[in-house]
Amino acid sequence: MVLFTLQAASEGTATSALQLEEYVKRYLDDPLRQAVEPYFTAQEFLEYLFSRENSIFNEAKEKEVHMNMDLPxxxxxxxxxxxxxxxxxxxxxxxxxxxxxxxxxxxxxxxxxxxxxxxxxxxxxxxxxxxxxxxxxxxxxxxxxxxxxxxxxxxxxxxxxxxxxxxxxxxxxxxxxxxxxxxxxxxxxxxxxxxxxxxxxxxxxxxxxxxxxxxxxxxx
Structure with a gap:
């Protein structure tokens, strides 16, 4: 999980094991698994994979209008x-x-x-x-x-x-x-x-x- 995320990381995603651990805890359905080494079930991993943490969009630019808005x-x-x-x-x-x-x-x-x-x-x-x-x-x-x-x-x-x-x-x-x-x-x-x-x-x-x-x- 750590290697997958760090190798696939792009701008705006987790860049360290510690940061990744914090992301993992957000998507755990069972709080008891947060204690030592948190891990995902397959469903939790999918939810994380398609979350905002892995968006292909640059969140810093989401609110900026980058299109030409001077056309008819x-x-x-x-x-x-x-x-x-x-x-x-x-x-x-x-x-x-x-x-x-x-x-x-x-x-x-x-x-x-x-x-x-x-x-x-x-x-x-x-x-x-x-x-x-x-x-x-x-x-x-x-x-x-x-x-x-x-x-x-x-x-x-x-x-x-x-x-x-x-x-x-x-x-x-x-x-x-x-x-x-x-x-x-x-x-x-x-x-x-x-x-x-x-x-x-x-x-x-x-x-x-x-x-x-x-x-x-x-x-x-």
Missing amino acids: FSNYWIASSHNTYLTGDQFSSDSSVESYIQVLRKGCRCVELDCWDGPDGIPVIYHGHTLTSKIKFLDVIRAVRDHAFDVSEYAVILSIENHCNIAQQRTMATLLKETFGEMLLTQPVDPNAMELPSPNQLKRKIIIKVSTILYTEFYV
Whole structure:
């Protein structure tokens, strides 16, 4: 075990028998084996092998952005969340504002809001026509405002699945403007540009992604 690790060691892994012993103790299921010469079972060794101690990535650079972030926005993969509000299945689980906070803190840059007419004139979010619980649209966007840039300055996209009537859509627009203020992207970054702005140009911005309602839907 010692020889294997020391021979296979790369930057950021154990470089001495003493350091290796400390790593071993972290993954022992049986504390009694920590006393004299700690050793791994096959399962414990696998857990150690695939742990952060043996990551192929340089942890010192994990939080650094090393890619070119000045290309058009459409050139990038975006970390996205589907049915962000749900804590479980799509039929009867709870909806939670906390779910938005959790995914944003994990680096997610696109969250989904399924918006439906609320009883008090303010939209609610839930998985429509199911038993999932409902949360307030306003509570969700306030949580996004407060935590959007906890771990990253790059733009956050609100992917809105809109099922609201016209009156509540107007309410949504008002609440979005009041809640996000200058963070809300409402105008082109460069009116003369022939391509989308870059991630660097959109830092600390909130982008709304929503389908345009057809004129005929006003009468449905």
